[in-house]
Amino acid sequence: xxxxxxxxxxxxxxxxxxxxxxxxxxxxxxxxxxxxxxxxxxxxxxxxxxxxxxxxxxxxxxxxxxxxxxxxxxxxxxxxxxxxxxxxxxxxxxxxxxxxxxxxxxxxxxxxxxxxxxxxxxxxxxxxxxxxxxxxxxxxxxxxxxxxxxxxxxxxxxxxxxxxxxxxxxxxxxxxxxxxxxxxxxxxxxxxxxxxxxxxxxxxxxxxxxxxxxxxxxxxxxxxxxxxxxxxxxxxxxxxxxxxxxxxxxxxxxxxxxxxxxxxxxxxxxxxxxxxxxxxxxxxxxxxxxxxxxxxxxxxxxxxxxxxxxxxxxxxxxxxxxxxxxxxxxxxxxxxxxxxxxxxxxxxxxxxxxxxxxxxxxxxxxxxxxxxxxxxxxxxxxxxxxxxxxxxxxxxxxxxxxxxxxxxxxxxxxxxxxxxxxxxxxxxxxxxxxxxxxxxxxxxxxxxxxxxxxxxxxxxx
Numbered sequence: 057x058x059x060x061x062x063x064x065x066x067x068x069x070x071x072x073x074x075x076x077x078x079x080x081x082x083x084x085x086x087x088x089x090x091x092x093x094x095x096x097x098x099x100x101x102x103x104x105x106x107x108x109x110x111x112x113x114x115x116x117x118x119x120x121x122x123x124x125x126x127x128x129x130x131x132x133x134x135x136x137x138x139x140x141x142x143x144x145x146x147x148x149x150x151x152x153x154x155x156x157x158x159x160x161x162x163x164x165x166x167x168x169x170x171x172x173x174x175x176x177x178x179x180x181x182x183x184x185x186x187x188x189x190x191x192x193x194x195x196x197x198x199x200x201x202x203x204x205x206x207x208x209x210x211x212x213x214x215x216x217x218x219x220x221x222x223x224x225x226x227x228x229x230x231x232x233x234x235x236x237x238x239x240x241x242x243x244x245x246x247x248x249x250x251x252x253x254x255x256x257x258x259x260x261x262x263x264x265x266x267x268x269x270x271x272x273x274x275x276x277x278x279x280x281x282x283x284x285x286x287x288x289x290x291x292x293x294x295x296x297x298x299x300x301x302x303x304x305x306x307x308x309x310x311x312x313x314x315x316x317x318x319x320x321x322x323x324x325x326x327x328x329x330x331x332x333x334x335x336x337x338x339x340x341x342x343x344x345x346x347x348x349x350x351x352x353x354x355x356x357x358x359x360x361x362x363x364x365x366x367x368x369x370x371x372x373x374x375x376x377x378x379x380x381x382x383x384x385x386x387x388x389x390x391x392x393x394x395x396x397x398x399x400x401x402x403x404x405x406x407x408x409x410x411x412x413x414x415x416x417x418x419x420x421x422x423x424x425x426x427x428x429x430x431x432x433x434x435x436x437x438x439x440x441x442x443x444x445x446x447x448x449x450x451x452x453x454x455x456x457x458x459x460x461x462x463x464x465x466x467x468x469x470x471x472x473x474x475x476x477x478x479x480x481x482x483x484x485x486x487x488x489x490x491x492x493x494x495x496x497x498x499x500x501x502x503x504x505x506x507x508x509x510x511x512x513x514x515x516x517x
Contacts, residue, residue, distance in 0.1 A: 214341040336478060
């Protein structure tokens, strides 16, 4: 239980001190910007506030002042304290990533329960960033308060994808055959990847439509290769052929039906089949979650059998490894966390878990059946008596069928404000699938996944 006791007026003694140490992070600055209305770009971690080409992420000065207020209101004198006045002089600056300490020391007392404090903020090396004086009205009675029910905040930033983008942008662009980019969404996604040096697009489709869309968007595509094939099926076939010729390293779906593209990918003679089934994986950056979360398969395999589920799991493990997750934890989801012969998905889950134990699924830790709560919440797993390395820590979620996976992914996107990148694996090259509902950041995330997958495959036999 989180409880705080105050120091009432009569118990205050000259020289008493209190302090709070805090790591400055991006979320702090965004919360302060939203709460205060101070949108100065110098304080926003992704923005370049002084046009020098670099984001500054300077800690807002009054945010540091608020840390002093936190010490006074929470610790000394603590609950029941009211500000009378505060002076501050700022001597230097703090930035995101710095550790700072706000301190207060009681200097004197005055009638009317007035307490005068020296206040200051220190950098990690002990140098002062700010200093001043505060006068507060101290509480007259001892109080102990339970603060467990104070609502928390989730900041809608996507730091995991930001990190992956930072890793992917310096790499060689992925030469990508973009099939039928004949609307602003699909062409825009390809151009966004190009602008971030992730992709080198080869545009395959109706040249007149593609040029018209580019003109409407105000984009110059004259420097990009454009192959004029008006028929969607023929365009998909040509894109697959570009991979065989070594001219393309990935495919990207444009303004055509997914089936029209994948039909040529899985063609037994001219396609891009391997010994694994094609499966779709969403990599999701969920605000407040300290790791990426993957959901599979939400787009291709409708009612997968056990053999297909093996490939669904294995492909997801490969992608997780490509994104830097060592020995990813895979939760096989069912409605219950026990094997029930009347629920075939629970039997599949148990078999997948055992196959992983015996090395038939490689690279990850697989456990199931798990219900959603005990897959992602450690306390829920403990309540159910489940002990495993995966329960409560799952990084990859494998629902029993496409409907459940698709609903889970969309719930995370539209209710939990997750950013989702989608990719198809199991073919000879990554396939970037985007939807008209995807925003720019989701399209960019999908491109990042393909680039990271290409780099990972270079390290594999």
